[in-house]
Amino acid sequence: MNVTATHPYVAALLAGSAALPKSPAAWLDSRRAAALERANALSVPTTRDEEWRFTDLTPLTKLQVQPVAAAIKVSAADIATHVVPEAAMRLVFVDGVPAPELAQQGALSAGVTVIAMSDALKSHAALVEPHLAKLAGVGQELFTALNTAFLQHGVFIHLSKDAQLKAPIHLLFVAAGNGVAAYPRCLIVAESGAEACVIEDYVALGDEAYLTNAVTEIAVAPNASLRHIKLQRESQKAFHISNCAVTLAKDARFQSHAVTLGARLSRNNLNISQQGEGINVEIDGLALIGGRQTADTHTLVDHAKAHGICRQTHKTIVGGAGHAVFNGKVFVREGAQLTDSSQQSRNLLLSDKARVDTKPQLEIFADDVKCAHGAAVGQLDAEHLFYLKSRGLPEAQARNLLTYAFGAEIIDHIPVPSLVAALEKLVMARTEASL
């Protein structure tokens, strides 16, 4: 494993990879080596790359980051505000490194395993091996290659056949240090008939500049159901790049909720591959940004088999000099008849300097399908404002209320009351501070 990258920033990012301890499994060492090889060959994407057309990574390349060996001590009081009382169990990572002292072990139903990746590689290698670094292909994705090259810490969740867990599993990723690169890796495997809800929660304690480069791999077997909630509340100086790869089998159900509030620049990739018939997918997304923030969401729903259903609603609220980007690809392959796929991209611009670039994309190769997408960009409706004002609400309050209602539609779908309450408060505070 040698760093031979010609791109200076890639070489700088990879510099720390030599210090990485050997993994407990030889197969993982070879997958890490292959990823390093790939990362060596890639360079930081520019706006000349179609996939990064609207998102300029130049600010990131000015930030030097390395993974930490031992993270800063974080106390239970520091994360108290981020506790989700409904959760069955909580795992905490500080700057990408497990913090077992902050974890909370709950009573899990039979057949549910939630353990740190480093442990899973030793105790559950047979379950991890078929999926890890296989579901999220590297291809041209520099950041996925980097994450795999640095693969060490993260979470493994396994739901055995028909295992059901009603209460959510809370994975809390805390950023504490400056100049840190965190490469968390999650693998969620749901066997047939299983059901669970996982919260991936990224928070910051201070206002540090760092990089979170997360990869999550999810495999859902026939008839299983998984809900994935991703909250991103990184610091205003942070960079957050994540890739979530989901593979679904026949009659599986997958629901995704993504709420993006933080980071100077964030990029969310969600790739869903429908490998069986009769799959049902729902995707909700909300980005609320202001200042000089950039929030970029890329989704890909690949309908490879017939009778698939997918509903997507993506909303952005952009204030200040914020910049929201959305690209939603929907592929309907030959033979994926009777697919029903719809996608909405709704964008609210609140200030003169706010900017939105949206690109829905439909590629259809089957004739008996129902596909629709819609995209809208606008500001608050003058009539709605007038109506509220006619009821005695001052202008500012009316604006806040409408902005809040626009975002609440996404938040209200999250079935965890304490999260809904926390997010609603946060959104209200952000709109009141007029972003």
Added chain:
Amino acid sequence: MSSVLDTLVSQPYKHGFVTDIESETAPKGLNEGIIRMISAKKNEPDWLLEFRLQAYRHWLTMTEPQWPNVNYPKIDFQAISYYAAPKPKKKLSMDEVDPELLKTFEKLGVPMHERAALAGVAVDVIFDSVSVTTTYKEKLAEVGIIFCSITEAVHNHPELVRKYMGSVVPTADNYYAALNSAVFTDGSFCFIPKGVKCPMELSTYFRINTQDSGQFERTLIIAEEGAKVSYLEGCTAPKFDTNQLHAAVVELVALDDADIKYSTVQNWYAGDENGVGGIYNFVTKRGLCKGRNSKISWTQVETGSAITWKYPSCVLLGDNSIGEFYSVALTNHKQQADTGTKMIHIGKNTKSTIISKGISAGYSNNSYRGLVKIGAKAEGARNFSQCDSMLIGAKCGANTFPYIEVQNPTAKVEHEATTSKIGEDQLFYFQSRGIGTEEAVSMIINGFCKDVFQQLPMEFAVEATKLLGLKLEGSVG
């Protein structure tokens, strides 16, 4: 691959046109010498030669675009002959015309006297078209409209050509536009002076003069303050052409309060059922709404060509200017189309409407690719886009790639896209009312395309309707 292209390029004329190759055609290949030769043959002024050479030099530094969603063997640009003097056509009589062609005209309902012209029968033998064109020319000249070939315009109105040519599509705009700027041979020029409303659809004139303007065509239309014109290019009748590559450039300029409507019906040879042969139609069309309250409207019905690659666009520079794009793109067999529009909003209160209907059948691939860009200064800009696809058969593809870029909060942009098919139940319903499958399909398609067809001049709307039915014959049921 170039040998494949060679054979395609040098296919014999199928429909009885004869060209005297030795004396009229430039040797194959492209270099500065060829460009100088074209310019000299056409007796062009120095500035135009310079324009061509500049474009050529830039073209050399460019690479072919790879992003369109189309596949074709690499084009050998050195295997093309870039200049052919007007082809002396063998005068045919109506009896010698391919009966298939005549049958098609019959089905399309092309007026009798136009059929001959379209079939390549020398018009002057049969009809007194000279007098017809002269009447039109006089009528246009009376109100001050200049309507002639680009070559004539270069000689008679050099100041206008020089001022506007390349002002909308710069020579370095894209690969094919640069190639066209270097080697264009002819095309149309139209100038509508201040306050003049063109008294007729320029289509009428154009149709009777189905001139063979060659594969690198250049069109320039200028509407001065308050002027209005409607222009129709192409025709519904199948157009046979042996040139493999067509790289045309169309530029429209609308000054204050001017209104230009540009309609295209494209039915070039699309290749056979197996995708052999057919035209590559790589066109750059752009309109500049330069003045306040100006309006440019594109309507296109794209049914022909093996590959269509065109994005008629509007640059909405003037305040309150309006851009419109109405398109029907139909692909069958192995045709490929990557078409759409760009609406660039720069001025305040600019408005644009995009209605695109894509129909794919057989093994074809039909993509809509569009850009709506609202600049930071485009206060109150408004866009509505709708792009619908219809798939006929399970082997074809329909794609949409809309790009929406908004930099102004007062803008309102809406985009909708749907995909549908002709359902068994719809056909059954028609049949239960005594309407046969083919007619039913044609009616459903017409309903699907209605929003676009109603933008076409009336007689063409009728023909376009029939054309789609004809194109899809045998693909359903």
